[in-house]
Amino acid sequence: MSGKQLLMIVGDFVEDYEVMVPFQALQAVGHEVHTVCPEKSSGDSVKTAIHDFRGDQTYLETRGHDFEVTATMSEVDPANYDGLVVPGGRAPEYLRTYDAVLETVRHFFEHEKPVAALCHGPQILAAADVLDGYEMTSYPAVRAEVEGAGCSWVDGVTTDRNLVTGQAWPDHPEWIAAFLDLLGTDIQHGEPVVAD
Known part of the structure; x- marks a missing residue:
């Protein structure tokens, strides 16, 4: 397998698990x-937020880690990337106000490249006006926004054409696996070897 070049759009208070786990x-x-991240350069950091589900009407948020930005957005050409990852958290609500973010997202849809969006990440896709006719999911509280952008919302990890979506970090195993399928990633599994 030849590795792909992937781009991930992040911002302050991106959800900790939703950026750290897929990145790794x-x-x-x-x-x-x-x-x-807009207005940040390679080597800068964004702050993450940890969203936990403890039986309340919505998630509980606490401060997470510092997550390093590895490239400078103004120097990145989306044409050099094979896929896009858009994690959730609180970052998407303000990232969608940047023209550079929206133009980057549109590139991946115009060229039908694989896109993985999770949780509140679809807020950015809705603002980029790329969801018309898609079947997808998102964090349930974002459902009205994405339906307003022209998609059909479903309950669960979904792949439609170049887009794979999940509701939140508990969907990681299925969501990441579906994105790897879209990317054409071939992972060979062998029998584990246990040392004596």
Whole structure:
């Protein structure tokens, strides 16, 4: 397998698990992942937020880690990337106000490249006006926004053409696996070897 070049759009208070886990998992199977944030340069950090589900009407939010941006958005050409990852958290609500973010998202849809969006990430896709006619999911509280953008909302991890979506970080195993399928990633599994 030849690794793909992937772009991940992040921002302050991106959901901690939704950025850390796919960033590491995609690298673990041989892909190169560049993270970008408007107004931040390579080597800068964004703050993450941890969203936990404890039986309340909505999630509980606490401060997470610092997550390093690995590339400078103004220097990145989306044409050089094979796929896009859009994690959730609170970042999407303001990232969708940046023209550079919306133009980047549109590139991946115009060229039918694989896109993985999770949780509140579809807020950015809705603002980019790329969801018309798609079947997808999102965090349930974002359902009205994405339906307003022309999609058909379903309850569960969904793949439609170039787009794979999940509701939140508990969907990681199925969501990441579906994205790897879209990317054409071939992972060989062998029998585990246990040392004596």
